[in-house]
Amino acid sequence: MIVYRLARAQFAGDLSGKGAEKAGGRWNSKGTAMVYTSETRALCTAEIAVHTPLGNVPLDYVLVTITIPDTVAVKEILPGELPENWRSIPHSHATQLTGDTFAEKQEYAVMKVPSAVVQGEYNYLINPSHPDSRQVTVIHSEPFTFDERLFIR
Numbered sequence: 001m002i003v004y005r006l007a008r009a010q011f012a013g014d015l016s017g018k019g020a021e022k023a024g025g026r027w028n029s030k031g032t033a034m035v036y037t038s039e040t041r042a043l044c045t046a047e048i049a050v051h052t053p054l055g056n057v058p059l060d061y062v063l064v065t066i067t068i069p070d071t072v073a074v075k076e077i078l079p080g081e082l083p084e085n086w087r088s089i090p091h092s093h094a095t096q097l098t099g100d101t102f103a104e105k106q107e108y109a110v111m112k113v114p115s116a117v118v119q120g121e122y123n124y125l126i127n128p129s130h131p132d133s134r135q136v137t138v139i140h141s142e143p144f145t146f147d148e149r150l151f152i153r
Contacts, residue, residue, distance in 0.1 A: 006064070032104075
């Protein structure tokens with residue numbers, strides 16, 4: 001399976017999850033390492049856009065193409081399995097607990113979760129501490145320029 005990640009150039013090859021570990025996110029609490037990826041380039045773009053203040057066009061980004069071998073088991077979370085407020089802003093602590101438990105249990109290296117940004121699309125969370133995550137690799141990186149219309153109104 002191919003997934004995508006938009007990252008600042010200096011972190012393009014980094015699959016350690018340290019950024020999410022420092023900041024936390026919808027699917028992990030601070031202190032839990034996680035690599036956020038998306039099933040499409042467009043979803044990556046939307047995910048960055050909703051987290052960027054209007055008027056600030058993200059610069060120095062790289063689109064990273066990542067391969068997850070079919071031999072790596074993926075846990076799937078469907079929207080109906082989540083609490084009603086899973087898409088809330090700010091994000092629900094319940095979704096963070098879902099991701100933290102996923103990382104802690106070490107049963108899977110990857111978890112497929114619904115996007116809170118684009119209904120019907122999915123993100124793939126990689127647990128960098130799972131042994132199978134070593135099979136997940138960056139296969140391509142290229143500079144990425146955002147369309148300014150996403151950020152300037």
